[in-house]
Amino acid sequence: MPRKCGSCGVKNAILKRPKTGDALCKECFYWAFEEEIHHTVLQAKLFSPGETVAIGASGGKDSTVLAHTMKVLNERHNYGLKLILLSVDEGITGYRDDSLETVKRNQQQYDLPLTIVSYEELYGWTMDAIVKQIGLKNNCTFCGVFRRQALDRGAMMLGADKIVTGHNADDIAETVIMNVLRGDIARLRRCTAITTGTDGYLPRCKPFKYTYEKEIVMYAYFKKLDYFSTECIYSPNAYRGFARAYIKDLEKIRPSAIIDIIHSGESMQVKKEVRMPTQTTCTRCHYISSNEVCKACVMLEGLNKGRPRLGIGKIHKERRKWDEELAAQGKLQTVDGGGTDSGNVQVADGETESSAGNEQRTCSGVCSGVC
Amino acid sequence: MPLPLIIEFSGGAELLCGNVKKHNVELPEQKDKWQVRTLLPWIRDNLVQERPELFMQGDTVRPGILVLINEADWELMGELDYELEENDRIVFISTLHGG
Ligand SMILES: [Zn+2]
Ligand SMILES: [Zn+2]
Numbered sequence: 001m002p003r004k005c006g007s008c009g010v011k012n013a014i015l016k017r018p019k020t021g022d023a024l025c026k027e028c029f030y031w032a033f034e035e036e037i038h039h040t041v042l043q044a045k046l047f048s049p050g051e052t053v054a055i056g057a058s059g060g061k062d063s064t065v066l067a068h069t070m071k072v073l074n075e076r077h078n079y080g081l082k083l084i085l086l087s088v089d090e091g092i093t094g095y096r097d098d099s100l101e102t103v104k105r106n107q108q109q110y111d112l113p114l115t116i117v118s119y120e121e122l123y124g125w126t127m128d129a130i131v132k133q134i135g136l137k138n139n140c141t142f143c144g145v146f147r148r149q150a151l152d153r154g155a156m157m158l159g160a161d162k163i164v165t166g167h168n169a170d171d172i173a174e175t176v177i178m179n180v181l182r183g184d185i186a187r188l189r190r191c192t193a194i195t196t197g198t199d200g201y202l203p204r205c206k207p208f209k210y211t212y213e214k215e216i217v218m219y220a221y222f223k224k225l226d227y228f229s230t231e232c233i234y235s236p237n238a239y240r241g242f243a244r245a246y247i248k249d250l251e252k253i254r255p256s257a258i259i260d261i262i263h264s265g266e267s268m269q270v271k272k273e274v275r276m277p278t279q280t281t282c283t284r285c286h287y288i289s290s291n292e293v294c295k296a297c298v299m300l301e302g303l304n305k306g307r308p309r310l311g312i313g314k315i316h317k318e319r320r321k322w323d324e325e326l327a328a329q330g331k332l333q334t335v336d337g338g339g340t341d342s343g344n345v346q347v348a349d350g351e352t353e354s355s356a357g358n359e360q361r362t363c364s365g366v367c368s369g370v371c
Numbered sequence: 372m373p374l375p376l377i378i379e380f381s382g383g384a385e386l387l388c389g390n391v392k393k394h395n396v397e398l399p400e401q402k403d404k405w406q407v408r409t410l411l412p413w414i415r416d417n418l419v420q421e422r423p424e425l426f427m428q429g430d431t432v433r434p435g436i437l438v439l440i441n442e443a444d445w446e447l448m449g450e451l452d453y454e455l456e457e458n459d460r461i462v463f464i465s466t467l468h469g470g
Contacts (some may be wrong), residue, residue, distance in 0.1 A: 013443070013447055014442060014444060015444045015447070016447050061382070170466075214437060214466060217382060217437055217466045218437065221381070221382075221437075221462075229381075229382050229465065230383060230386065244435070245435070248433075248434035249434050252434045
């Protein structure tokens with residue numbers, strides 16, 4: 001009953017590729033899947049021999065398949081990379097502790113070193129404790145900002161040159177749509193970039209930029225890769241949920257929609273130059289920041305002072321109040337970078353697209369953050 | 372004659388079915404042949420325990436759920452029109468959970 005493979009013509013096809021419509025057998029699918037990612041890696045010149053690459057590993061499908069594929073390609077094509085699994089423990093009981101067990105199994109299965117950094121050791125707060133304090137309203141904002149920084153710090157600790165994350169084509173298309181809907185031009189420009197965060201941050205690459213989620217899941221299924229799939233227990237991110245459902249609906253009608261949206265995002269031109277942040281270091285934690293005090297530290301200050309609204313949204317009045325307090329103490333020259341366009345302050349805040357990209361999955365629960 | 376099938380859920384879709392991944396089921400006898408089209412509402416009514424809207428949308432599966440019929444993509448097998456045979460194995464994988 002099933003068709004023959006369109007590539008080898010011998011075996012039965014097991015999958016219809018969403019990007020091309022080709023029907024492929026298992027072996028031809030594996031090969032096409034892996035070699036397309038290799039092609040992306042070469043095309044975008046993602047790596048150089050001798051580099052240490054930290055794989056952001058959440059235990060979810062994308063990062064599990066990413067770790068597997070990176071290992072396969074590193075060996076097959078002699079990338080000469082040192083690969084390390086890096087996980088962030090947000091401190092979410094019943095969610096992250098279970099998914100970290102999956103990462104620990106991956107470590108064994110793929111024979112790669114694993115490092116776990118936790119919010120608790122970095123910030124003194126677990127997500128469980130944060131939610132207890134602030135409730136379920138803005139928790140994903142905290143989580144996104146902290147995760148981005150945590151992954152960076154973990155990777156720096158390990159002496160990594162780069163971070164790779166499992167963001168796939170569906171995720172990026174979703175982020176393009178969300179940035180359009182929010183009118184977030186600065187992020188819109190960045191969110192389709194295959195490598196981000198080069199000015200002071202560790203570069204972050206997305207080898208799965210053109211890889212459809214369907215293929216990632218099918219690859220994991222046929223290869224029997226061990227991954228963890230539960231929603232984050234603190235994930236109310238309805239907005240991303242809608243964007244996601246919308247993309248999937250479009251894909252159903254026309255599978256190329258996902259790549260088309262990414263291309264649209266790439267080619268959108270911004271007329272007026274958007275004020276881009278200038279990088280400096282946070283006076284508190286010395287981590288790279290575009291402000292005097294970085295977003296993570298502002299948020300921590302809020303948590304520690306029982307004013308958790310600090311640091312959320314655009315310039316919030318809590319932050320203004322805090323700025324005034326600091327100014328009064330003579331501790332502050334310019335917290336918001338001295339710009340006049342307050343609408344851009346969030347953009348200038350050192351949380352880049354990946355907070356959208358990151359809040360993304362763990363927090364939206366649809367995937368897992370570092371994924 | 373009732374029709375025995377193996378129905379499996381994974382990738383988070385099992386959460387809709389009391390976290391049970393594998394179900395050995397028997398579809399009741401009916402005069403028309405069972406198709407995936409008629410199987411889906413049967414699953415919704417008999418196996419899915421919560422949020423049925425996360426399983427079905429209209430007369431098909433919710434976009435984002437992958438379906439395999441005997442280890443092959445259902446898009447190669449006729450999707451809703453596929454006529455079920457004895458001991459077919461149907462797998463539903465959610466792509467909407469976990470990254
Ligand atoms: Zn083949
Ligand atoms: Zn700081």
